[in-house]
Amino acid sequence: MIIKRVLNNNTIISINSKGVEVLLMGKGIAFGQKKGQPVDLELVEKTFLLRDKDTQNKFTELLIDVPMEHILVAEKIINFGKIKLGKNLSETIYVNLTDHIHSAVERYQEGIILKNPLRWDIERFYPDEYAVGEKAIEVVRKELGVEFVIDEAAFIAIHFVNAEQSKSFDLAYEVAEITKNIEDIVKRAYNTEFDESSLDYYRFITHVKFFAQRLLTGEHYEDDDSELLDTLKKKYELEYRCALKIGEYVEETFEYCLSSTELVYLTAHIRRITKNL
Incomplete structure (x- = not known):
């Protein structure tokens, strides 16, 4: 392997047998070395091969200054x-x-x-x-x-x-904040705390997290469950009203109106976690 670029005394860029750039690390691996010279493989401690070119470039620049x-x-x-x-x-x-x-x-x-x-x-x-x-x-x-x-x-x-995440968005903070706000709406509506170890709570939180991700990435359910929603709003009136409160929060904060499908899912999940109260 031949040195293509010296980043610092401990890090170099080389080319492997398939012609792909790799980052090689090892104490003193580049000391006194220059581009075009062979790599002392005995000094190699770590090899990094990142397939995404943009990510590799960012990582390469990072390694110049990071111990x-x-x-x-x-x-x-x-x-x-x-x-x-x-x-x-x-x-x-x-x-x-x-x-x-x-x-x-x-x-x-x-x-x-x-x-x-x-x-x-x-x-x-x-x-x-x-x-x-x-x-x-x-x-x-x-x-x-x-x-x-x-x-x-x-x-x-x-x-x-x-x-x-399947997409390169830094969503975790926003997702956690939205999830907490929606959970708080339900807690206030029922004046209660939930068993966070229960399966129903886990299902509710998982649904809300995925909903928050869709909300932030602009991916929403189609509005095609109006008939089922009419049934649920009559059968589970309190749960439906709570889902509407969540809808108000979403509309005020994100200027997005929940579809009938999203209201159906929220109403159903709220029913699950509050049915034994």
């Missing part, structure tokens, strides 16, 4: 996240999480510690991703000697939530 230790910590957290979540993650996670870890460490060294106002909601709505965030705190403490506060788990969780 190798931060990059390796981010990779360890990403690998844990892949196993824990069992989902395909966008390659942007390598850029976003590496940048976040690096920036957060620098912030802490300067005594700047940020609070996350949505931490509790992120923990409730994205428990698996939040668990990855908690693991990340442990990894950073062991590998870098930096004690992140628990709020950082939520910030890190958001990167994994966003990496799971």
